[in-house]
Amino acid sequence: MINPSLPQGTRDFDAGTLEKRKYLFGIIEKHFKRFAFEPLETPTFENLSVLSGKYGEEGDKLMFKILNNGLDEKTKHASLQQDLEQKIFMGKSSMLFSDRALRYDLTIPFARYVAMNINQLVFPFKRYQIQPVWRADRPQKGRYREFYQCDADIVGSQSLLNESELIRLMISVFSELKLSVIIKINNRKVLNALMDYIKAPHLLNVFARTIDKINKIGLSKVFEELSVSGFDSNQMDYLDQFLKIAGPNDEKIEKLMQLIPNESCQLAVQEIKAVLAYCDMNELKLELDTQSLDHVLELDFTLARGLDYYSGTIFEVETVSSNQSIAGGGRYDNLIGYFSKNTLPGIGISFGVERIYDMMSELNLFPQGTSNQQKILLFNMSYSNDAMGQKLQQETMMLLSTLRKAGLTANWYLDTVKFDKQFKYAEKKQYTHAVFLGPTEIENKQVKIKDLLKGQEVLTPLANVVFFFLGT
């Protein structure tokens, strides 16, 4: 007999937790649907050839790989064994043992799906996906090895109106969740323009990766790191000015154009202005109850977003209270480049649902009333073996069935135990009502109902029981 345990970084979800998770996922899904995204689910594991090399060296390491089946039989053969030994010697044994790996994110499986079905799909294609992913990260508070992602993407459309649609989607979701957020916006083309202008295009990725850490390590530390990355003092001077651009959105744009007076910067600014203009409309101001969107939609040229494939607008959502990132996304030139010769531009966002869940728990933002629903326990009346006992059971089953058919949650305590124990069960399991159907009640065609929250008891005609519960 073994002492059972959970794998590191994984969780069981009980009824209470699931109710809250379903509430959260349900709200996000509802808005996805209203915005005309359609659902997609992909398999838990993908061929390794589909996933490997897509998430950098780190990703390849943190991927959960699946052992090939029938390995034990195969490894008995001498020829294979030699090959095995060589791979082992090279430290590449996993290559030989695994052809599949668990889903690492929702984007690559989506790209694989689109590439495989490109002739059947109708573009623009708007899909959402809410599924778990797995990463062998070191588990810590709030970071799990099995966690949900929650993505929405639009592929096959170049219009910058898509940006404003996704911003509206995020605002709808977070305002229903009662989380105050700031949406930070930038455009990758700004970073390109800057690097072009100071003649350091080869340092773009280093630059993006370094400023991505501003929130974590602060501006001065970022500056320190940049100074040893290969920029000369003249370039560093530009970066200094760039990173210190501040003020309202309009002012920032002015300063940016003064600092980088080239064509590619103008193009970037055009895109930014269009996106801001598409958002700066009455309907959104009404929703946010504000005259200016600046404090909700904040232009932030230091926003980089780690992923290499972003090519235009990028955004990141932070909570006002704790400056934590809880959603993000951006525009990419080509979703399916890994899998197809076609190109397909798109834009997507991802909600950090695990962090949002933790935050809502801390801030007590889950409605108490989710479990507010009525739960009815029919008590066991210790039925005798005579005609009356059988009649009671018969009537109890009838009542139970009637309640359930009306859509109510109803249970019958089946084992013969004292009322005391049944009351305790009802309390611990948070039943809202106890129902008693004994000989006296049967004779009077009545039923006794006890409201377990208020402690009140009433007698109701048997024929009126459903009305009693659905009428309240």
Next chain:
Amino acid sequence: MINPSLPQGTRDFDAGTLEKRKYLFGIIEKHFKRFAFEPLETPTFENLSVLSGKYGEEGDKLMFKILNNGLDEKTKHASLQQDLEQKIFMGKSSMLFSDRALRYDLTIPFARYVAMNINQLVFPFKRYQIQPVWRADRPQKGRYREFYQCDADIVGSQSLLNESELIRLMISVFSELKLSVIIKINNRKVLNALMDYIKAPHLLNVFARTIDKINKIGLSKVFEELSVSGFDSNQMDYLDQFLKIAGPNDEKIEKLMQLIPNESCQLAVQEIKAVLAYCDMNELKLELDTQSLDHVLELDFTLARGLDYYSGTIFEVETVSSNQSIAGGGRYDNLIGYFSKNTLPGIGISFGVERIYDMMSELNLFPQGTSNQQKILLFNMSYSNDAMGQKLQQETMMLLSTLRKAGLTANWYLDTVKFDKQFKYAEKKQYTHAVFLGPTEIENKQVKIKDLLKGQEVLTPLANVVFFFLGT
């Protein structure tokens, strides 16, 4: 660039399929809830020590194991390499490379959960679980390597009323799904009593496993197999009589008791009679619109159910039309024996949702109307860059937002293309309504709505649009 493919035996689920799957899962879940089962979700993978040895040799082979992380680094070390080589030589390499495996069913993870939380749980504990499981079976029509299971169990209650509750649950589900079914019932104690009586208790498992195949290979073939399993001619004579017991339920019981006149058979019959009596009640007869339950609840002494852990009532649900098994379950003495010194009796059922799905698709039982919902496409009016163009965009966004806030699914065609192309998009994506908001409409504070199914166009005041959609 690689040509992407799906791992063998796995599937992508698109919006149309997901809608049907959610309809099916949703109905089952609804009834689970009405019967006061509460949800549980367990991790996708479990420690191998929890799973291995629980599903027989076959199960251990078909389990998807996860490669340990950091393997490549480790295998460089000479000491480990020696160990590796030895395991490889013995054909046991997988043992060394994996500590975890994907969920193989929902029962063992549930038992692990109960054992780990036994002091917090309140019994009787009624849980349901709807999650995928993975088996490396050879894929074939209707059999997948990733598929959903759908279980409900009650643990911590001995009452035979539980049997009748689960039977009622199955009847509720299948009657809402419009599938005509027969529920076959037996009790493992009948098989025990028979083996005791003919003095062949050691052949119980062989007997159970062989008669389990009756539906597949037929009675005469079963008899043939039994005759070479170690039974003598006298015993075979008894088995012959036993397997040929026929007639209505009452008659079958009579014949059984004549054939096996021992105490353990009497006990089994008592249990069977109690379960049948608990079901033979007005409320169920009303629901099934029948005077006798015999044709729905069929006593079948040849029913064995493969799993060794069943100890009392067992049942299996077959469709009337095709005799296919689509659900089953039974009573077990102890759920948590693998993981705890405590014992905990229980009873459970499992819905074969993948088969039910396939069957409902074939029989056209999914309501056409699931996707009956209104989907509204706002057309792109090729906005000019002047004040009117901006006003149109502004008003379109306002309308879009209003529709979505009312809970409707609304989309705006964002790219500037000809109406022709937008109409094609609307048709392919099954939009029910096209909405036009152009200069003339704006001027008259109206909007033009085209019903794409009926082909009718109407003009409606802008202020009445929500009423137009929610009123119909």
